[in-house]
Amino acid sequence: MSPGRRPASRRTRARVRLAALAGVAVIAAAGCSSSGSSSETAGAGFVSGSGGIDTAAAGARHDAPDIAGKTVDGTQAKLSDYRGKVVVVNVWGSWCPPCRLEAKGFEQVWKDYQGKGVQFLGINTRDTSARNAEVFEKSFGITYPSLYDPDGAQILRFPKGTLNPQAIPSTLVIDRQGRVAARALKPLAAEDLEAMLKPVLAETP
Structure with a gap:
C-alpha cells in the first residue's frame, strides 16, 4: 500500500459518513416534517415560485379558517380579530431545528x-407542554402571540387543495380580507419573509 493511502475499507466508511451527513442536511433544509405536497394545489390558480413560495392572485384566494384558542402564554387569540391587517401565520415547534x-x-x-398594518400570529404544534414553547419564545425574544396547538387541530382547519400549511415550519401570509395570499413550506430568512409579505401589504385595501 502506498504511503499516505488509506485502506479501501476506511475510504468507503468515510464516503458513507459524508453521504449520511448530506442526507441529514437535505432533510433539515426541507423542514422538520411534512404532511403533504405543494402539488396538491396544482391547477388551482396558485403560482409556485422558484424559491419554494406559492402565491395566489386576489381572485383565486381562499378564505383562511378563523383559527383561535389559548396562546402559549395563556391568553386568547383569534385570527379574525386582525381582519383589516395583513397577517403572517407561522407554524413552528420548539423541537424543530429549522424553526x-x-x-x-x-x-x-x-x-x-407591526406599526404598518401587519400582525404576526404563530401556531405552536406538537409540543407536549406549553412550557417548552414558552422557553423557546423567551430564548429567541419572540413577542408576537402563538396559539398553543399540540395536536395540530388548528392547522387541520385549513382545507386541503388550498394554500394550507403542510410542513413544520410553514408560513402563510393572509391578506386584509382574511384570505391566504402566499405560503412557504420551508424555513425563511428575514429577507425571504419580507419578499413574501411586501406584495400583499402593497395591495390596495
Whole structure:
C-alpha cells in the first residue's frame, strides 16, 4: 500500500459518513416534517415560485379558517380579530431545528412591520407542554402571540387543495380580507419573509 493511502475499507466508511451527513442536511433544509405536497394545489390558480413560495392572485384566494384558542402564554387569540391587517401565520415547534433558525428573523420583521398594518400570529404544534414553547419564545425574544396547538387541530382547519400549511415550519401570509395570499413550506430568512409579505401589504385595501 502506498504511503499516505488509506485502506479501501476506511475510504468507503468515510464516503458513507459524508453521504449520511448530506442526507441529514437535505432533510433539515426541507423542514422538520411534512404532511403533504405543494402539488396538491396544482391547477388551482396558485403560482409556485422558484424559491419554494406559492402565491395566489386576489381572485383565486381562499378564505383562511378563523383559527383561535389559548396562546402559549395563556391568553386568547383569534385570527379574525386582525381582519383589516395583513397577517403572517407561522407554524413552528420548539423541537424543530429549522424553526430555531428562522425565529430571530421573524421577530425582527415583526418589529419592523407591526406599526404598518401587519400582525404576526404563530401556531405552536406538537409540543407536549406549553412550557417548552414558552422557553423557546423567551430564548429567541419572540413577542408576537402563538396559539398553543399540540395536536395540530388548528392547522387541520385549513382545507386541503388550498394554500394550507403542510410542513413544520410553514408560513402563510393572509391578506386584509382574511384570505391566504402566499405560503412557504420551508424555513425563511428575514429577507425571504419580507419578499413574501411586501406584495400583499402593497395591495390596495
